Amino acid sequence: QSVLTQPPSASGAPGQRVTISCSGGKSNIEIHTVNWYQQVPGTAPKLLIYRTHLRPSGVPDRFSGSKSGTSASLAISGLQSEDEAHYYCASWDDKMNVVFGGGTQLTVL
Amino acid sequence: QVLLQVSGPGLVKPSETLSLTCSVSGGSIRSNDYYWGWIRQPPGKELEWIGSIFNTGSTYDNPSLRSRFTISVDTSKNQFSLKLRSVTAADTAVYYCARNAYESSGYAMNWFDVWGQGILVTVSS
Numbered sequence: 001q002s003v004l005t006q007p008p009s010a011s012g013a014p015g016q017r018v019t020i021s022c023s024g025g026k027s028n029i030e031i032h033t034v035n036w037y038q039q040v041p042g043t044a045p046k047l048l049i050y051r052t053h054l055r056p057s058g059v060p061d062r063f064s065g066s067k068s069g070t071s072a073s074l075a076i077s078g079l080q081s082e083d084e085a086h087y088y089c090a091s092w093d094d095k096m097n098v099v100f101g102g103g104t105q106l107t108v109l
Numbered sequence: 110q111v112l113l114q115v116s117g118p119g120l121v122k123p124s125e126t127l128s129l130t131c132s133v134s135g136g137s138i139r140s141n142d143y144y145w146g147w148i149r150q151p152p153g154k155e156l157e158w159i160g161s162i163f164n165t166g167s168t169y170d171n172p173s174l175r176s177r178f179t180i181s182v183d184t185s186k187n188q189f190s191l192k193l194r195s196v197t198a199a200d201t202a203v204y205y206c207a208r209n210a211y212e213s214s215g216y217a218m219n220w221f222d223v224w225g226q227g228i229l230v231t232v233s234s
Contacts, residue, residue, distance in 0.1 A: 002155060032217055033218050037221070044227050045221070047222045051212070051218060056222060090156075090158075097158070097169055098219070102155045103156070
């Protein structure tokens, strides 16, 4: 059971906007920043969003992050077939240190 | 461009000790801007952070795994290592090493910005 809860799956058609949620608690998301990673099957994860809303160089601005209270969200606009992957949220937890969400598999219809 | 390369055995017998090494190239492990971390992923499952180490040897680790893991750093070789004792089938996973950036205000604000390719370690007799 992951400390951070994500929906197991999400989907959208090309060009649409999709949001993936990450639910945590008072000891993690509410008081700490959130990171998001993208993982294409068979490859290493790639940093997508850090410090809740910042994008590393090279990540398109179609990807955006936010949080409110004990939940965080990753939004992907202008969905493309190459966005099909697993997405993981992560944060610091005051009891468990670094924690990851269970992951969300995004399907582009 | 920083690259991380994991090396170690792909097959380990139950009850033995797994040893993995991550070699860093294109950057110095002595940099004070980064910790260096280990993350694993059982087949078909989510990511699990194991722990991270600074160039001084200072570590942060996963409390639920602490008793069996040891992370060390060798700045002369630009490498850091992971040892896992008394392995079982539940330790079968892809093991990743990663560069662990953090904010100077505190390690709690940290993220993994460069990842190695990962190595599948299978525990089986």
